[in-house]
Amino acid sequence: MSVATIDDEAWMRHALGLAQHARDQEEVPVGAVLVMDNQLVAEGWNQPIRLRDPTAHAEIIALREAARSLDNYRLAGTTLYVTLEPCPMCAGALVHARVDRVVFGAKDPRAGAGGSIMNLLDHQQLNHRITISSGVLANESAVLLQEFFRLRR
Numbered sequence: 746m747s748v749a750t751i752d753d754e755a756w757m758r759h760a761l762g763l764a765q766h767a768r769d770q771e772e773v774p775v776g777a778v779l780v781m782d783n784q785l786v787a788e789g790w791n792q793p794i795r796l797r798d799p800t801a802h803a804e805i806i807a808l809r810e811a812a813r814s815l816d817n818y819r820l821a822g823t824t825l826y827v828t829l830e831p832c833p834m835c836a837g838a839l840v841h842a843r844v845d846r847v848v849f850g851a852k853d854p855r856a857g858a859g860g861s862i863m864n865l866l867d868h869q870q871l872n873h874r875i876t877i878s879s880g881v882l883a884n885e886s887a888v889l890l891q892e893f894f895r896l897r898r
Contacts, residue, residue: 753848756780756826757882761850763790763803764828764889770795774889777803777827779811779820779844786823787811803827804835808842819843828886830857830879836865839875846876850886 756778763776767790779787789806793799804827812818824846825839831847836858839847847866849859858865859877866875 753881760826760828763788767791768893774893775803775829777807779807779823779825781823787814802835804831808838829853830859830861832856833858840871840873843873848878848881850881850883
């Protein structure tokens with residue numbers, strides 16, 4: 746785990762805005778921002794319902810956009826900011842893309858693959874390991890998710 750920076754909080758606020766956009770579209774409110782050299786490369790928000798695509802998580806959408814933008818499927822030198830700890834699918838994609846660092850807000854005790862139930866992001870047997878910073882704006886991220894699900898029950 747690495748220490749969060751002031752820039753981390755600013756980028757996470759951007760990701761929170763995307764999560765709110767997802768919520769407004771009646772999607773689970775998760776937002777993601779991919780940054781290189783403190784510049785926005787790509788962004789995404791959850792869209793599996795709208796796109797009818799189980800892989801349309803915020804992280805995957807941001808990775809796809811970044812690969813097109815940078816014209817490379819390898820995304821070395823990037824940091825992903827995401828409001829919820831990545832699931833195993835997203836963590837695997839982040840490792841394959843060679844993202845350097847992941848900063849996330851809320852932990853996911855049911856499906857988190859950044860340390861909660863497993864750690865695929867920094868697994869010693871994988872060929873790439875990602876530095877993790879967790880808990881950045883965790884409360885804001887968690888409240889957004891809790892309110893979303895409370896309204897649906």
